[in-house]
Amino acid sequence: MNDTPEFKPESPGLEAWRMFRRNIPAVFGLVLLIVIFLATLYGALIYNGDPFDIVWAPHEMPGATPEFPLGTDYLGRDIIAGLLTGGGPTLAVGAAAAALTMFIGISLGALAGYYGGWVDNLLMRFTEFFQVLPALLFAMVLVTLFSPSLWTIAFAIGVVSWPQTARLTRAEFLKIKELEYVTAARAIGARNKRIIWKVILPNAAPPLIVSATLTIGVAILFEAGLSFLGLGDPNVMSWGLMIGANREFILEAWWPVTFPGLAIFLTVFAVSLVGDGLNDAFNPKLRQR
Amino acid sequence: MSPLLEINDLAVTFATRHGEVTALDSVSLHVNEGETLGIVGESGCGKSITALSVMGLIPQPHGRIRAGSIKLAGEEFVGATPARLRQMRGAEAAMIFQEPMTSLNPVFTVGDQIAEAITLHQNTSRDRAFKDAIALLDRVGIPEPDKRARDYPHQLSGGMRQRMMIAMAVSCRPKLLIADEPTTALDVTVQAQIFDLLNEIQRDFGAAILLITHDMGAIAEMADRVSVMYAGRVIETATADQVLDTPQHPYARGLIDCIPALGKSETGLKEIPGVVPPLHMLGAGCAFAQRCDHAQARCLREKPKLINHGHHPAACHGVEEARL
Amino acid sequence: MTLSYLLRRIGYGLLLMLGVVILNFFLIRLAPGDPAVVIAGEMGGATEEMLESIREEYGLNKPIFTQLWIYVSGIATGNLGESFFFNQPVSKLIGLRIWPTILLVITAQILSISIGVFMGVIAARKPNGILSGIVSIFATIGYAVPVFWTGIMLIILFASVIPIFPVEGMQSVKLRDAGFVVKTLDIAHHLVLPAFTLAIIYLAQYARLSRASMLEVLGSDYIRTARAKGASEVSVLFKHALRNAALPILTVAGLQFGNLISGALLVETVFNWPGMGRLAFDSILRRDYPTILGVLFFASAMVVVANIITDISYRWADPRLRRKS
Numbered sequence: 001m002n003d004t005p006e007f008k009p010e011s012p013g014l015e016a017w018r019m020f021r022r023n024i025p026a027v028f029g030l031v032l033l034i035v036i037f038l039a040t041l042y043g044a045l046i047y048n049g050d051p052f053d054i055v056w057a058p059h060e061m062p063g064a065t066p067e068f069p070l071g072t073d074y075l076g077r078d079i080i081a082g083l084l085t086g087g088g089p090t091l092a093v094g095a096a097a098a099a100l101t102m103f104i105g106i107s108l109g110a111l112a113g114y115y116g117g118w119v120d121n122l123l124m125r126f127t128e129f130f131q132v133l134p135a136l137l138f139a140m141v142l143v144t145l146f147s148p149s150l151w152t153i154a155f156a157i158g159v160v161s162w163p164q165t166a167r168l169t170r171a172e173f174l175k176i177k178e179l180e181y182v183t184a185a186r187a188i189g190a191r192n193k194r195i196i197w198k199v200i201l202p203n204a205a206p207p208l209i210v211s212a213t214l215t216i217g218v219a220i221l222f223e224a225g226l227s228f229l230g231l232g233d234p235n236v237m238s239w240g241l242m243i244g245a246n247r248e249f250i251l252e253a254w255w256p257v258t259f260p261g262l263a264i265f266l267t268v269f270a271v272s273l274v275g276d277g278l279n280d281a282f283n284p285k286l287r288q289r
Numbered sequence: 290m291s292p293l294l295e296i297n298d299l300a301v302t303f304a305t306r307h308g309e310v311t312a313l314d315s316v317s318l319h320v321n322e323g324e325t326l327g328i329v330g331e332s333g334c335g336k337s338i339t340a341l342s343v344m345g346l347i348p349q350p351h352g353r354i355r356a357g358s359i360k361l362a363g364e365e366f367v368g369a370t371p372a373r374l375r376q377m378r379g380a381e382a383a384m385i386f387q388e389p390m391t392s393l394n395p396v397f398t399v400g401d402q403i404a405e406a407i408t409l410h411q412n413t414s415r416d417r418a419f420k421d422a423i424a425l426l427d428r429v430g431i432p433e434p435d436k437r438a439r440d441y442p443h444q445l446s447g448g449m450r451q452r453m454m455i456a457m458a459v460s461c462r463p464k465l466l467i468a469d470e471p472t473t474a475l476d477v478t479v480q481a482q483i484f485d486l487l488n489e490i491q492r493d494f495g496a497a498i499l500l501i502t503h504d505m506g507a508i509a510e511m512a513d514r515v516s517v518m519y520a521g522r523v524i525e526t527a528t529a530d531q532v533l534d535t536p537q538h539p540y541a542r543g544l545i546d547c548i549p550a551l552g553k554s555e556t557g558l559k560e561i562p563g564v565v566p567p568l569h570m571l572g573a574g575c576a577f578a579q580r581c582d583h584a585q586a587r588c589l590r591e592k593p594k595l596i597n598h599g600h601h602p603a604a605c606h607g608v609e610e611a612r613l
Numbered sequence: 614m615t616l617s618y619l620l621r622r623i624g625y626g627l628l629l630m631l632g633v634v635i636l637n638f639f640l641i642r643l644a645p646g647d648p649a650v651v652i653a654g655e656m657g658g659a660t661e662e663m664l665e666s667i668r669e670e671y672g673l674n675k676p677i678f679t680q681l682w683i684y685v686s687g688i689a690t691g692n693l694g695e696s697f698f699f700n701q702p703v704s705k706l707i708g709l710r711i712w713p714t715i716l717l718v719i720t721a722q723i724l725s726i727s728i729g730v731f732m733g734v735i736a737a738r739k740p741n742g743i744l745s746g747i748v749s750i751f752a753t754i755g756y757a758v759p760v761f762w763t764g765i766m767l768i769i770l771f772a773s774v775i776p777i778f779p780v781e782g783m784q785s786v787k788l789r790d791a792g793f794v795v796k797t798l799d800i801a802h803h804l805v806l807p808a809f810t811l812a813i814i815y816l817a818q819y820a821r822l823s824r825a826s827m828l829e830v831l832g833s834d835y836i837r838t839a840r841a842k843g844a845s846e847v848s849v850l851f852k853h854a855l856r857n858a859a860l861p862i863l864t865v866a867g868l869q870f871g872n873l874i875s876g877a878l879l880v881e882t883v884f885n886w887p888g889m890g891r892l893a894f895d896s897i898l899r900r901d902y903p904t905i906l907g908v909l910f911f912a913s914a915m916v917v918v919a920n921i922i923t924d925i926s927y928r929w930a931d932p933r934l935r936r937k938s
Contacts, residue, residue: 129632131868132920134912136875137893141905144897145644164868217757224759225879229894243762247883254769261762268757276753344841371846379843386841391834396856396932406842441932457842 016206019281026277032270036263040091043084051081051237059253073242073256074249083263086237090227091267093154094220100158101219102212105165106201112166113173114196124170127163135160136225143231150233157222161215168211172204179203206282213275217268224264239264291363292319293497294343294382294465299357299367301338301347307569312338314521315357317595320465325491325498327512327529329505329544333565335521336501340467343499344384345374362464380410383458387470389450393442399426400438403457410461425456429486448479455486459494466491467499472507484510505548509533517541520565520576527601537603540577575606583607622924626917631685633913637906638684642677644902649673651902653697663697693910694903698896703907707889711911713783714888718870718877718915720804721811726866728812729819734850734858736820737827748820755817760876764810764883771806778805781885807884811876815869822865826858833857859930867923871916 020026054076055068062071062079070079112123142156176182177200185199226232227240228247239260246256301313313335320326328336341347343359345366359366361381366374386392394402403422408415419438426434429452442450451471458466468487472480488511491498500511508515508529515532517525517540525538536542543561563580574589575581581588587606595604598611644651649664652671668674672683687694693703736745768780779785779802788799830836831854839853878890885891889908896904928934 129629131871132629132633132913132916133636133909134871134874134878134916136878137909137912140878140893140897141640141909144900144905145640221757221759225761225875228759228761228879229882229897231897240759243759243765247765250765250769251772257762257765261759261765264759264762265754265757268759269754272753272756346837346840375843375845377843378841384838384841386834386838388834392838394835394839394853394857396930398932405844409843443933454838 012206016278016281020277023277023280025273026280029270029273029277032266033274036087036267036270037091040084040087044088047078047081047084051077051085053077053081055081059249059256062255070259071253071255073246074253079242079256079259082237082242083239083259086239086242086260087263087267089150089233089236089238090220090223090240090264093150093157093223094216096151096154097157097161097219097222098212098216100154101161101165101215102208104158105162106169106208108162109166109169110173110196110201113170114177114192114200116174120170123166127166130160131163133160136222139222139226140229140231143226148226148231148233150236153223153226153232154219156226157219161218161222165208165211165215168207169204172207173200176200176203206278210275210279210282213271213278217271217275220264220268220271291360293322293362294320294499295358295360296339296343297358297360299339299342299359300355301335301342302353302355303348303568304351304353305569310568311571312352312521312568313342316518316521316523317357318516318523318526320497320499322464322497323491323495324513325500325511327500327502327508327515328518329502329508329515330518331503331565333520333568334518336518337469338521339518340384340469340499340501343382343465343467344378345369346378346384376410379406379458379463380461381463382465382467383461383463385451385454385458385466385468385471388474389447389454390442390474392454393450395442398439398441399445399453402442403438403453403460406457406460421460422456425460426453429453429456429490430482431456447475448482451475451479451483452486455483455490459490459496462494462496464496465499466496467501469501470503471500473503480507487511505533505544509548517544520571521568522576522604523595524577524605525601525603526595531601535600537598537600537608538577538605539581539583539607541603575604581607618928619925622921626921629917630910630914633910634685634688635681637910638681640906641902651900652694688910693907696896696901696904698899698901699904703903706892706904707907707911710887710889710892713886714874714877714881714890715915716800716804717807717811717881717886717888718873720808721815721877722866722870722873724808724812725815726819726862729816730823730855730862732816732820733823733825734827734855736824737831738850740828745824748817748824752817752821755814758814760810760814761879761883763813764807764880767806767810768883779803780806783887807880807886810883811873811880814876815873818865818869819862823858823862826861827854830854830858856930860927863923863927863930867920867927870919870923874912874915 055078056065056072056076058072058074058076060068060072060076062069065071068078068080070083072078073082108123108127112120112127139153139156139160142159143152146152146156173196182195182199185195190199223232223238224240224243227238228244230241230244232238232241234241242260243257246253250257296319297317299313299316300311303310303312316335316339318326318328318339328339330336338347338352342354343361343366347354354367357367361377366377369377393399397405400419400422403425404415404418407413407418407421411418413421423434423438426437431437431449431452437445437449442453445453451474454471466487471487472483475483484507487498487500490496498511500507502508512529515525515527515529516523517532517538519538519540525532525536525541532541533545536545540561547561561580566576566579572589574587574591575584575593578584578588585606591606593604593606593609595602596609597603598605598608641648641651647664648671649667652667653663672680675683691704693707695701696703696706699706732744732748736742736748739745771778772780783800783803784796785799785803788795791799827850836849836854839849844853877888878893880886881888881890882894889912893905893908895901896908
């Protein structure tokens with residue numbers, strides 16, 4: 001509050017950004033995430049070539065050949081090329097799956113929380129049903145049934161991940177719909193649709209934004225898991241696929257599995273640092289604990 | 290004979306956002322065996338901190354005893370080892386808290402919680418202790434004690450819970466019972482019952498009571514002697530009758546005027562204007578000066594000491610000058 | 614604990630399982646192509662005779678609701694269909710594979726809860742202490758590490774650098790015929806790495822959660838009461854506080870169980886653990902749908918059972934819930 005001019009309340013977003021900026025781990029996460037994003041975006045251009053191409057002898061140690069600083073895999077494919085081109089699909093699937101998760105989760109949660117009664121009952125039973133299905137297994141089944149492509153993978157991850165978002169949204173709606181400004185909106189004759197999307201949802205946004213961020217992390221891990229199992233799109237290089245493909249040879253060569261794993265870890269780590277930072281920024285009181 | 294509890298020049302500070310804050314400033318008081326000392330004052334005046342200091346339960350890690358001494362039955366407890374303090378708590382001094390709802394553990398039965406207090410200090414079996422707990426519940430006037438002992442706190446009414454708290458506190462027959470606003474959270478009708486019970490318990494068990502309250506009415510009902518506290522200091526101390534009949538400090542007078550009396554009309558009810566200043570804003574002078582009708586220049590400059598100005602001890606420049 | 618509550622809870626669980634069965638039924642029909650071919654397995658190279666017998670058995674020529682009825686009643690009598698790849702009834706296949714998975718999942722759950730909660734409790738004593746810092750960093754890292762990669766890293770470490778734990782399978786071949794004790798110890802020895810791999814993620818999360826939950830509880834009035842009675846610090850932390858802090862931990866433990874099974878799937882694949890996850894992986898590669906759906910059915914059943922147990926322990930932990938309704 002040091003340099004805030006008086007009598008001019010800040011927008012909540014700006015205030016959150018001010019809090020976020022002071023949070024060193026969160027800023028670190030954000031920077032890391034931007035670096036990873038740019039690396040996957042431009043890296044593919046710098047290393048133009050097919051990551052599936054066999055370019056050298058298999059299992060070249062990292063650092064042994066200056067051309068391939070991270071070495072080659074069991075077939076002699078360049079690991080750096082795989083890392084740079086494999087990140088894009090992983091991030092894209094993660095983002096698309098998270099978007100679908102949020103879309104399904106927010107829609108169902110909002111309806112359940114806002115209307116209550118039998119709508120709530122029905123939707124919550126439906127949600128509980130989906131929580132009974134082990135997510136990864138269900139996603140594996142869906143991907144297998146509908147032949148793997150980036151779209152089906154994103155779709156499968158979205159279909160199995162939404163229940164938590166739905167529950168969170170419902171809880172927020174239950175809380176907010178009792179507040180005065182919602183009653184006020186109703187009193188001036190606003191319709192349900194307007195109250196849900198224009199009045200309640202913006203006020204439920206902070207926890208949902210945090211949840212969306214963390215959902216991206218989970219979706220990336222999911223995509224990596226599926227690709228690792230060989231259920232990813234076989235024509236697209238991805239970090240999970242690199243680990244899965246080289247799994248048989250880990251005792252001969254550690255590097256082809258270690259670097260893609262580190263890449264996944266750093267990406268999800270960065271995402272969750274940002275998520276935690278957003279959480280702290282939106283709830284400054286919680287952080288003082 | 291030396292008093293049961295003797296507190297001398299006790300100073301307690303808290304680390305806060307505003308820096309080190311003095312919560313208790315050279316507090317001295319004593320409780321004789323078998324008597325009831327009332328500590329009275331508004332919230333934030335330090336009366337609960339005084340009680341927690343005796344129990345060795347000042348909130349950690351922010352609170353610290355800076356100076357002074359607390360002697361219970363002649364033994365010094367400032368600087369005592371944690372193990373010795375633990376031994377003392379519940380056995381030699383026990384405490385009844387303000388909120389019987391939140392002060393009882395929701396996941397253990399009433400009987401278990403009392404029995405635990407017993408087994409902590411006496412070499413006895415759990416079954417034996419549970420039977421003792423039932424006897425104690427009976428003693429504090431809880432009907433069907435063997436059934437209630439198996440209930441959880443949320444199944445009892447507020448008054449019942451406070452009776453149970455009392456049963457737990459007296460379970461090891463402590464010589465000193467500290468009651469921190471024992472009736473504040475209860476209905477008026479139940480309040481009288483709890484006071485009666487405390488009086489009875491005191492008679493039967495021979496315990497001394499340190500009663501902490503903001504209510505002069507409770508003092509009139511219960512206390513033999515009174516210490517009035519304000520902003521971390523004792524500002525007046527005497528027998529209950531003396532303080533109630535001839536209060537010296539303007540603050541004590543104000544508190545007594547606040548007692549609603551029978552026959553007095555509602556409009557006659559007074560209140561002391563203003564609030565207790567925050568502890569980090571205390572200046573050099575008398576902490577009550579801002580709210581005092583009789584404040585003079587000296588009151589803002591110099592802290593008055595607790596001195597007997599003829600009648601009984603009070604910390605007020607005004608009283609001192611009136612005598613001159 | 615009222616019996617009627619328990620029965621109601623089990624009834625609801627059965628209803629959820631019926632839902633899973635119906636979902637399975639429609640999943641097969643949603644798959645592109647002839648359901649008989651799907652059931653036989655695309656890689657199975659089924660003959661026309663086999664397909665005909667499948668059509669007969671599943672009533673694929675009958676109306677869809679009759680088909681559903683045949684399918685549901687079949688499963689109710691324990692018939693999960695036939696795996697054409699393994700050439701065995703699915704129920705038998707899974708019967709062999711379910712115990713290793715249960716062993717792995719339960720061990721991991723116990724490890725992560727006990728170690729995680731213990732760390733969280735200790736950390737809560739000093740909210741700004743070193744352990745608190747370690748717990749929250751560790752929790753963020755644990756959340757971000759892909760579980761299969763942790764497993765692989767541990768294999769590299771323990772296969773070559775410190776070879777003290779077996780990195781593959783559940784039993785040593787040469788100890789197959791050993792006595793019960795030796796065999797049990799052998800399995801336990803094999804269990805160490807997979808169970809820890811699976812436990813690590815959740816361990817960190819439980820530590821963070823129980824730290825937060827304990828911090829909230831430690832500020833309560835009844836903790837002060839316990840101290841005023843003369844209770845020791847250990848008793849205050851682990852008896853008075855933890856029993857109350859356990860409620861959110863239990864909630865999460867119940868919700869995490871499905872994720873734990875998902876994790877087990879990956880861990881089993883990495884360590885060649887002969888459980889359902891491994892079976893799911895093998896059958897997915899072979900497009901062996903009856904087996905895949907059987908695994909989905911049993912894995913869901915495990916989650917349902919875990920949820921019922923969670924609900925019951927929730928009522929045990931919080932007496933305020935017991936006599937309501």
